[in-house]
Amino acid sequence: MKIIVFLGIVFLTMGHQMAYSDRNDGADLLFIHGHVITMNDDLPQAEAVVIKNGKIIYVGNNKQAMMLAGRYSKVINLHGRTMIPGFHDVHIHALEAGSEVGGNCWLKGSRLKALKPQLLSCLQKQQGTDWLLAYGHELETLLEESQDPRGLLDSWINDRPVAIMEQSSHSVWANSKALIAAGITASDKNPRGGIIMRYTSGPRVGEPNGILLETAGEQVYDLALKPNPTAALINYEGLQWVMDELPQFGITSISDARVYWKRGWLKVWHQAEENEDLTVRVNLGLWAYPNEDDESQIEYLKKQFRYDPERLMQINQIKIYSDGIIHNTTAALKEPYNVSLYGVPATGLNYFDEQRLTKYIARLQPSGYDFHIHTIGDRGVHEALNAIENNRSEKPDHRHRLTHVEMIDDDDLPRFAKLNAIADMQVAGKFTLPENQYWQEPYLGKRAFRTYRLKDLHDSGAHYVLSSDWTVNDLNPFIGIHNAVNRGEQSITVEQALNAYTKAAAYVMRSEKRTGSIETGKEADLVVIDRDILAVPRKSIKNIRVLLTMLSGQVTYQSAEM
Structure with a gap:
C-alpha cells in the first residue's frame, strides 16, 4: 500500500503541553482537540481518536486519550479541525478514468466544430491499440447538427478506426473504418440491449449511420480494447x-x-x-x-x-x-x-x-x-x-x-x-x-x-x-x-x-464491521477536513477540502496545510 510520511507532526504539536508516560506499549498515534464526527449513534461526536496497529483503540475525550500515549507515540493536535470516517464511493469507473489506451481523449465543447481540432490533436496520444478512442461528445448535439454522423467523422479522420464514446458512456460515434473493423453492416440485426442507428433516407438508407446505442457501442469498444x-x-x-x-x-x-x-x-x-x-x-x-x-x-x-x-x-x-x-x-x-x-x-x-x-x-x-x-x-x-x-x-x-x-x-x-x-x-x-x-x-x-x-x-x-x-x-x-x-x-x-x-x-461493501464509522475496534480509515461539515452553510459544503486521509492508520494523502 502506498503511504505518505507525516510532514506536519512538529507543526501540529507545537505549543501544546504533553506528558508522555514511560510505557513502551502505548498507542501509535493520537489525534486530540478535534471535532470528531463518528457516525456512531452511541457516541455521535468526540474530541480524540487513538490508533494502534492500524485500528482505533479509543474514541472519546482528550484526557482519557492521553492516558494511552507512550514514549514513542505520535500526538497530533487537530486544533479544532473536523475528522470524519473515510468516504466509500461504491460506484466509480477506475480504469475507464485512468487508462490512456487509444489516446483516452476527452473532448469538450457544445458544438461539433469545436471537437475536430481536439480529436486531431489526440492522434499523437494514440497507443495500445490501432484505434483512436475518445470520450465526451453529446448525443443530442450530434443528432441536431449532423445529418450524416458517419460521413462527418470520416471527413475528419478516415485512415484508421475511430470511436468516440458519448459523455454518458451509453452510445458510440464511429467512423466507417470502425464499422468495417467491427463487421457492422446494413444486414446486421441489433444486438441484445443495443441499437445500430441507420440512415433513414438517401442512397445509404438502411446502412449504419455511425451512431451505436448501448451494447452496439460496447461491442465496438471491446474490439478496440482487446488485451495486449x-x-x-x-x-x-x-x-x-x-x-x-x-x-x-x-x-x-x-x-x-x-x-x-x-x-x-x-x-x-x-x-x-x-x-x-x-x-x-x-x-x-x-x-x-x-x-x-x-x-x-x-x-x-x-x-x-x-x-x-x-x-x-x-x-x-x-x-x-x-x-x-x-x-x-x-x-x-x-x-x-x-x-x-x-x-x-x-x-x-x-x-x-x-x-x-x-x-x-x-x-x-x-x-x-x-x-x-x-x-x-x-x-x-x-x-x-x-x-x-x-x-x-x-x-x-x-x-x-x-x-x-x-x-x-x-x-x-x-x-x-x-x-x-x-x-x-x-x-x-x-x-x-x-x-x-x-x-x-x-x-x-x-x-x-x-x-x-x-x-x-x-x-x-x-x-x-x-x-x-x-x-x-x-x-x-x-x-x-x-x-x-x-x-x-x-x-x-x-x-x-x-x-x-x-x-x-x-x-x-460488506465492510460495516470494519469501516464506515469511527468506533473502537474498527480500522483507522480517517479523514481530516478544513471545516465543520455540520456547521457550514449548506451552500458552502461543496467547497470543503480534505487535509488528511488515512487507511488503516497509514497516511495516503496529506495536504500542505496539514
Whole structure:
C-alpha cells in the first residue's frame, strides 16, 4: 500500500503541553482537540481518536486519550479541525478514468466544430491499440447538427478506426473504418440491449449511420480494447494514477462498477494488489456481458468470486444492466416516451430482462455475489426488484442494489425496504438538480419532474447510499453531499448524506464491521477536513477540502496545510 510520511507532526504539536508516560506499549498515534464526527449513534461526536496497529483503540475525550500515549507515540493536535470516517464511493469507473489506451481523449465543447481540432490533436496520444478512442461528445448535439454522423467523422479522420464514446458512456460515434473493423453492416440485426442507428433516407438508407446505442457501442469498444501487453502496461499506469487521485478526496473504499474482464482489466487489478499499490479498499464488480452465452459466462464468474475481509480487494459483486438511459430513450419505462430515437422501442430496452436477471441472481447469489444492477427507468427498477424478490430467501443476506434509480413508481418505493434492496443514487452532476431537470421534459413530459426521489427513498425506510459514478460525475464526495442537501423537496439532511457516503455505503461493501464509522475496534480509515461539515452553510459544503486521509492508520494523502 502506498503511504505518505507525516510532514506536519512538529507543526501540529507545537505549543501544546504533553506528558508522555514511560510505557513502551502505548498507542501509535493520537489525534486530540478535534471535532470528531463518528457516525456512531452511541457516541455521535468526540474530541480524540487513538490508533494502534492500524485500528482505533479509543474514541472519546482528550484526557482519557492521553492516558494511552507512550514514549514513542505520535500526538497530533487537530486544533479544532473536523475528522470524519473515510468516504466509500461504491460506484466509480477506475480504469475507464485512468487508462490512456487509444489516446483516452476527452473532448469538450457544445458544438461539433469545436471537437475536430481536439480529436486531431489526440492522434499523437494514440497507443495500445490501432484505434483512436475518445470520450465526451453529446448525443443530442450530434443528432441536431449532423445529418450524416458517419460521413462527418470520416471527413475528419478516415485512415484508421475511430470511436468516440458519448459523455454518458451509453452510445458510440464511429467512423466507417470502425464499422468495417467491427463487421457492422446494413444486414446486421441489433444486438441484445443495443441499437445500430441507420440512415433513414438517401442512397445509404438502411446502412449504419455511425451512431451505436448501448451494447452496439460496447461491442465496438471491446474490439478496440482487446488485451495486449502494451495495453496492459498502460492500464496499470492508469490505475496507479487513480490510486493517487482517490485519497485526495478522502476516499478510502470504492466499488469499481464495471470490470471488463474480457479486456484484461481483472488482471490489472490483481497485479495492483500483488504489488501493494492499492490506496483504498476495493470491491470489484465484474461485468455481465449481455451478449455472452449464459452458461459459460456464469461458470466463469463463479470461479472468480473471492471475499476475505483481511485483504484490501474483494471480488464479490456483479455489475449487470437492466436498461439504458433517458436521453437515449433506452431506459426501460412503464409508459412510452413522448418521443423516442429512431429504432428504439417506445418503452426503452433491456440489456437483461427480468427473466434473465432472475436467472443470473439465482445462479450467482449462492456463490456469495452481491448484484449491482443498473436501473434508470421505472420499469427497469420494477423488473430488478422483481428479480430480487424471485430469489428471496427466508433470511436474506444479500446486499443487492439498484444503482441510479432515477425513476421510481410509487408502488415500488416501499419494496426497497421490504426486499432489503439498496438504492444507490448519484446526484453529483448538476443535471440531477431539480432546476435542471427540464432537459428530460421532451422525452418524459411531466414525469421529468418526479425523478431522483432521494427524500422519498429516505422516507420509505429504504437503505440508500450516494456515490459518484465517476467519470460521468465529479469524484468529489462533498459535491455529491452538497447536491443531496440542496435539492428542494427532495433534500436530505447533511447527517443523512454523510451517512450515505460512509456507514451506509460500508454495508454495501460488506465492510460495516470494519469501516464506515469511527468506533473502537474498527480500522483507522480517517479523514481530516478544513471545516465543520455540520456547521457550514449548506451552500458552502461543496467547497470543503480534505487535509488528511488515512487507511488503516497509514497516511495516503496529506495536504500542505496539514
